[in-house]
Amino acid sequence: MLYRIALAVIQVMLDFQAAERQRLEEPIFYVGLACLCALINNNMHCYELSSELSSSTLEALPQNYAEQVNFEDTCKGFLEVAKEAVLQTVTVIFEDPGVHDLLVKLYQRDWLEGMVTEYLVETFADYFGDVKMYIEERPFRRFVEACIEETIVVYVDHLLSQKNYIKEETIERMRLDEEKLMDFFREHVNVTKVESRVRILADMRDLASAGSLDSFTLIFTNILEHQPDCPPEVVEKLVAMREDIPRKEAKEIVQECKEIYENSLVDGNPRKSGFVFGKLKCLTAKKGIWRKRGQ
Known part of the structure; x- marks a missing residue:
């Protein structure tokens, strides 16, 4: 009887x-921030309660029946739903029209004058205050980490897709x-945790300001140590934004970095995937890098 009850509870x-996941598939503006936070809390609590139920049930079942009951994966399902809801909460922030209007100005004149990141952080602070009030500490930390990662992805993506030459003022603002x-x-x-994620911005800045072939190859090699999936196209795009690098030298830099990248692969693939380069929209489109750029 207990065995059948356990199977029914799992179902x-x-x-x-499944119902919670279906809710997460709805347009975000229908779900809303408060509802997402409630969904996170509910599934975290469900995980805790189901884990307790699992322990007591498995202890009460005979060994041969206990081996046939898979509570563990079912309990983890609540954590997976909560994690997805956390990511959706981050999406709410980045789809905010005000945030969008700021991000499109990255690496443009307003950004150079300090009128983007400063205001973006203020908006983040407002959202963080609301989210922290709604959800518990553990999922809140995961929310913050996901927000950092999305911020870094957006900043790197805009850097590599913008059309202005990189100058000293660009490097300083970065x-x-x-x-x-x-x-x-x-x-x-x-x-x-913050440093480990923001580090790639410093790496991009170093790469964007490198002054020689040796500097480019050394910095790119260092990047591959912690972001093995950083493709040489990143170097190619940044070199094309450098007005002070002759075309012949630029080609040598790109070729050297391509060889470094290829030599770093294991069975034709990066050792691991980081959180940045696989998500960059600018790397999905093949474009000529030597097109005329704005000043």
Whole structure:
């Protein structure tokens, strides 16, 4: 009897998770921030309660029946739903019209004048205050980490797709952005986690300001140590934004970095995938890099 009850309970939990996932497939503006936060909390609580139920049930079942009951995967399903809801919460922020209007100005004149990242962080602070009020500490930390990652992806994507030449003022503003983002996010999560994610912005800045073939290859090699899936197209795009690098030298730089990348592959693939380069929209389209660029 207990065995059949356990199977029935598992089925009920699976049905509930399926209904929650279906809710997450609805347009975000229908679901809303408050509902997403409630969904996160509910599934975290369900995970805790189902884990307790699993332990007590498996202890009560005879060994041969206990081996046939898979509570573990079912319990983890609640965590997976909560994780997806966290990511959806981040999407709510980045689909905010105000946030969108700021992000399209990245690496443009307003950005150079300090009128993008500063205001973006203020908007983040408002959202973070609301989310922290609604959800518990553990999922809130995951929310912050996901928000950092999405921010970095957006910044790198805009850097590689913008059409202006990289100048000293560009490099300086990139440095100030890193500091601003670091200062904000480390108020909410461990500084080491922030540094490990923001590091790629510093790497992109170093790569964008490299002054010689050796500098480019050294920096690119260092990037591959912690972002093995960073393709040489990244170097190609940044070199094309450097007005001070002759075309012949640029081709040598790109070729050297291509060889470094190919030599780093294992069975034709990167050792692992990072959180940035596989998500960049600018790397999905093949475009000629030597087109005329704006000043």
